[in-house]
Amino acid sequence: MKKFSETITTGLEKWFSRALRWGRSKSEVSAEAFIAGLHENAFCAHYQPIVRAATDECIGVEALARWRLGHSHLLPESFIPTALDAHLMIELSRYILQRVAEDFKQFALPPHFIVSVNIPAEYLTMPALLEDCHELLAILQSKQARLVLEVPATLPLPEELEAQLVTEGLRQLGIKLALDNYLATTANPYHLLKWAFDYLKVEKDYISSWGQPGFQDNSLDILLSSAQKLGAELIIKGVENQGQHHYLSKRGVPYLQGFYFSKPMTRNHFRKWLYSGIIEDKPTNQK
16 A cells, blocks of 8 residues: 555646646645645755855855655745645744754865755744754854854744844854845835844846846945945845856955856755865965
């Protein structure tokens, strides 16, 4: 007799095949299938490098959730809508924190390397977040690396006192905070200043519009100035070519992320990619 998880997986593979033929959306994953995926460890993290714009040195990674299904991996747009609708984002984030901790146990990292994990804003109202970060934080700190938690700007940031207390607890532990999709925020600057984000991340739509009619060149100056006023560093995502890289680095953007440097990679692929870069950089560093 097939296990329940095997039945779910086989059924989903057939359903997605039909969905592609019929033009339906892959995001119509049921909550039951999503929960089964969590219970059966079907989710994993892929890692996309974050680089220093001036040198192309890899200074960190963003951990991105993937759903293993057969021989392929479903991207977040295939299952995040379900997680949001079913209020399962905290469960997914907790799971990814555990997976990333497992991935980095036997992983040598450069000093001050950052590992960024996405969480929903409401997770910041839960004291359990402090405990949920404990294992990964201990592993990273033993390697002189740092944990960053990314919260999306597409939803309002929590106003509750609990969020302030949890955030203070995170900072006491040495955990950094990043605001993802910064241009989508509706929060006023004073409110953002209270949160004291360490990083502001700008989605790929911004740099993709560079060179197109309507792109305002001074918008980058405004972004850099806003980050400085908020005491944060800017990370621009979605860099896909040398022209974008040159433009952003020359204008003083400190950190970049995108396919120009690498697509998200599995743990083993990223480890080989990173170690190769460290080896290549060593002679330069010794001069």
